[in-house]
Amino acid sequence: MTSIIAVRGLRKAYDSGFEALKGVDLDIEEGEIIALLGPNGAGKTTLISTICGITRSTAGSVSVGGHDIHSDYRAARAMIGLVPQEISLEPFETIANTVRFSRGLFGQPPDEARIDRLLAALSLSEKKNARNRELSGGMKRRVMIAKALSHEPRVLFLDEPTAGVDVELRREMWDVVKELRRDGVTIILTTHYIEEAEAIADRIAVINRGEILLVEKTGDLMARMGRKELEIMLEAPLNAVPESLSAHALTLSADGRGLVYGYDGRAQSTGVGALMADIQAAGLPIADIRTRQSSLEEIFVGLVKDEN
Numbered sequence: 229m230t231s232i233i234a235v236r237g238l239r240k241a242y243d244s245g246f247e248a249l250k251g252v253d254l255d256i257e258e259g260e261i262i263a264l265l266g267p268n269g270a271g272k273t274t275l276i277s278t279i280c281g282i283t284r285s286t287a288g289s290v291s292v293g294g295h296d297i298h299s300d301y302r303a304a305r306a307m308i309g310l311v312p313q314e315i316s317l318e319p320f321e322t323i324a325n326t327v328r329f330s331r332g333l334f335g336q337p338p339d340e341a342r343i344d345r346l347l348a349a350l351s352l353s354e355k356k357n358a359r360n361r362e363l364s365g366g367m368k369r370r371v372m373i374a375k376a377l378s379h380e381p382r383v384l385f386l387d388e389p390t391a392g393v394d395v396e397l398r399r400e401m402w403d404v405v406k407e408l409r410r411d412g413v414t415i416i417l418t419t420h421y422i423e424e425a426e427a428i429a430d431r432i433a434v435i436n437r438g439e440i441l442l443v444e445k446t447g448d449l450m451a452r453m454g455r456k457e458l459e460i461m462l463e464a465p466l467n468a469v470p471e472s473l474s475a476h477a478l479t480l481s482a483d484g485r486g487l488v489y490g491y492d493g494r495a496q497s498t499g500v501g502a503l504m505a506d507i508q509a510a511g512l513p514i515a516d517i518r519t520r521q522s523s524l525e526e527i528f529v530g531l532v533k534d535e536n
């Protein structure tokens with residue numbers, strides 16, 4: 229894969245003197261979906277705005293498809309579609325006009341067939357001549373995407389596309405994003421939702437306090453983090469893990485009533501079945517069983533905490 233966006237040593241200090249980006253390096257590969265994950269105020273929106281040339285950096289460089297975002301702004305910006313966090317649509321305008329107008333702003337010639345295809349891809353054909361104010365929240369979000377794609381950009385930025393939307397609409401948005409990727413559009417999205425990053429992103433970048441903490445393939449990150457823990461609560465406390473269970477990686481809880489077994493929840497063979505059989509064979513009566521998953525969330529929280 230080749231990188232379509234190259235960010236080097238990017239810094240942004242606001243007029244207040246606050247440094248929201250502290251030397252970010254990031255390569256975004258053509259055709260991928262990358263999720264920028266980070267807590268409130270981490271710098272996600274600042275990073276997107278700076279890459280898009282809306283906010284001016286204090287140091288460093290950004291190139292989009294080989295075009296520098298400052299010295300070659302028009303060419304770089306033409307490659308980018310941006311869906312901001314807030315929905316902003318002219319209430320009395322029709323969907324078709326909204327998208328046509330946006331295309332015109334980028335100097336692209338009118339192309340009705342292209343607009344029809346775009347609206348069809350976003351399931352908006354039926355509402356083509358409806359006014360924006362007549363649309364549901366989900367449709368408005370899709371119009372925002374249609375607007376951002378109207379000039380045929382190769383890269384689409386989505387700033388928290390599913391903030392505050394219900395589960396069904398969130399899944400619908402994921403489908404739209406995946407379909408765009410199938411069409412070859414590179415997608416960068418910001419999110420607070422870890423499960424969203426896990427569900428749709430090829431790679432995850434974690435950002436905190438203006439710094440990128442890691443960039444990793446989603447599957448690798450999940451494999452690294454996908455530990456599970458099984459706690460078997462016994463009816464009577466033990467002093468030590470019995471010899472007959474020594475083949476299993478067990479620890480005994482402080483009160484002696486819980487046997488804790490850590491394993492890879494994604495493994496073909498977790499060893500849970502054999503462990504349960506051995507506990508039964510050892511004649512230990514079980515009172516209760518609990519499992520817990522060390523989630524991406526915990527790793528994320530751990531990462532961010534270590535930093536502070």
Ligand SMILES: Nc1ncnc2c1ncn2[C@@H]1O[C@H](COP(=O)(O)OP(=O)(O)OP(=O)(O)O)[C@@H](O)[C@H]1O
Binds near residue numbers: 242243266267
């Ligand atoms: N115009 C501005 N002037 C001064 N500081 C700003 C400005 N815009 C953002 N900041 C600060 O920069 C930091 C990063 O903000 P940014 O909006 O990029 O974070 P974010 O990761 O997108 O947060 P959220 O998840 O809450 O949207 C914050 O501390 C914020 O207060």
